[in-house]
Amino acid sequence: MSVVELKEIGQGILLITMQDRENKNTFSPELMLGLVGAFAHIEANPGYRVAVLTGYDTYFASGGTKQGLHDIRQGRSKFSDTNLYSLALECKIPVISAMQGHGIGGGFVFGMFADFVVLSRESIYTTNFMKYGFTPGMGATYIIARKFGVSLGHEMLMSARSYRGEDLSRRGVPFPVLPRAEVLPFALELAADLADKPRTSLVMLKDHLVGQMRQELPAVIERELAMHDVTFSQPEVRERIERSAVSETEWNEQFHHVAQSDQTLPRRSEHDRGAL
Numbered sequence: 001m002s003v004v005e006l007k008e009i010g011q012g013i014l015l016i017t018m019q020d021r022e023n024k025n026t027f028s029p030e031l032m033l034g035l036v037g038a039f040a041h042i043e044a045n046p047g048y049r050v051a052v053l054t055g056y057d058t059y060f061a062s063g064g065t066k067q068g069l070h071d072i073r074q075g076r077s078k079f080s081d082t083n084l085y086s087l088a089l090e091c092k093i094p095v096i097s098a099m100q101g102h103g104i105g106g107g108f109v110f111g112m113f114a115d116f117v118v119l120s121r122e123s124i125y126t127t128n129f130m131k132y133g134f135t136p137g138m139g140a141t142y143i144i145a146r147k148f149g150v151s152l153g154h155e156m157l158m159s160a161r162s163y164r165g166e167d168l169s170r171r172g173v174p175f176p177v178l179p180r181a182e183v184l185p186f187a188l189e190l191a192a193d194l195a196d197k198p199r200t201s202l203v204m205l206k207d208h209l210v211g212q213m214r215q216e217l218p219a220v221i222e223r224e225l226a227m228h229d230v231t232f233s234q235p236e237v238r239e240r241i242e243r244s245a246v247s248e249t250e251w252n253e254q255f256h257h258v259a260q261s262d263q264t265l266p267r268r269s270e271h272d273r274g275a276l
Contacts, residue, residue, distance in 0.1 A: 004034025006041060009188060012049035012195040014042060019056040026062040027106060032082050039087045049202055050194040051091065052187050053114060054098040058123065058180070061107025069132070069241050073232045079106070080221055085138040088114040089210060089217070092203045094194050098187035100180050105129060106138040112147050113139065115206065118187050119165040119173070120180040131160040132240045134231040135224065142220040146213075148173060 003020035016038045020031045042048050055061060064079070071077040079085070084106070088095040097114035102124045109127065111117060119125065127144055129136040136144075136157055145153030152171055156163070169177035178186055194202065231237065 002034060003028070003030045004038050006038055009052070010192060010195065012047060012199070013188070013191045014048050014051045015188075016051055016053045017056065018054070018059075018061060021056065023065070024062050025055050025059040025101075025107065026065045027068060027084065028065060032084060035084060035087060036082065039091055042091060042093065046199070048093055049197070049199045050094045050096065050191045051088075052096045052098055052184075052191050053088065053111070054184055054187070055101045057101060059101040060097075060099040060103045060123070061110050062102065063105030063107040066241065066244070072228065073238060073241070078225055078228070079137045080225060084110055085221075086113060086214075086217060089213060092206070093199070094202060094206055096187045096191055098184045099123065099125075100183040106140075109136075109138040109140045109143060112143045115210070116187075116190060117147070117175045118183050118190075119168065119175050119177045120183050121164070121166040121169070121177055122180050123165050124162050125165065125168065126160065126162040127156050128160045128162070130158060132244065133234060133237040135227040137224045137228060139217055139220060139224070141224055142213075142217060 001019070003018070005015075005017040005019060007015045007017070009015045016035075018025050018031060018035070020026070020028055022028075023031065025031065042051055068077070072079065088097070088110075094116065095114040096116040096118065097111035098118050099111050100120050100123070103111050104124070104126055105128050108125050127136055127140050129140065135141075140157060144157055147153070148156065148168075152173070155161070163171075165177045168175075176186060
């Protein structure tokens with residue numbers, strides 16, 4: 001089974017399902033390759049009018065692997081080496097993030113670059129980069145405040161807190177926040193409304209609506225990379241990453257243990273220790 005499944009749902013709608021069960025939808029090489037391939041497939045097929053991006057079970061996208069963080073810290077890679085962050089933004093057609101499960105760090109940011117976002121009441125969402133002492137990447141410093149507003153966006157980025165979808169709903173986020181079982185059906189209904197429109201009109205309108213974001217993002221990425229050069233070099237960052245989990249298996253297993261009870265801010269969940 002592919003870790004990224006593509007399925008045409010109705011006329012002109014492509015459903016992209018991330019399902020790397022072994023790695024809990026962290027950004028494994030297989031998942032990253034599958035996502036890049038999925039959006040290349042969209043680019044090559046002019047019959048599509050809208051794409052819906054979702055995860056499996058209780059996971060949407062769980063961010064970077066522990067090994068990936070070590071590679072960045074040691075200068076062997078940069079988050080920009082594989083351009084996941086702007087796949088949805090650069091996609092010609094509208095993209096809906098049906099975030100039925102947890103969105104952690106870069107995985108959460110990845111979903112935010114979609115044109116439409118649907119959150120789950122039960123799920124955990126966090127930009128937990130600063131939990132490990134390094135500054136956010138993946139375009140987080142741009143898209144989070146843009147989507148959530150300056151006050152809440154800066155709180156999310158700087159505090160590295162975890163938020164349940166229902167908590168974000170109470171904070172007035174401008175997205176539908178639904179029971180998990182209703183997230184994908186809602187997204188597919190919205191997709192059907194969009195797919196009813198002429199593709200050329202959809203593409204032109206998206207170009208107009210996100211054109212400024214496409215122009216501004218590269219400079220933001222360069223600034224984030226420059227901050228990484230400084231913040232990843234701190235000994236404290238290495239120690240924080242090491243303390244988070246002693247093995248890649250334990251790093252992934254952390255995602256099994258999210259508390260099921262409904263609690264409100266500023267609760268800290270086990271997802272505060274998750275991947276980025």
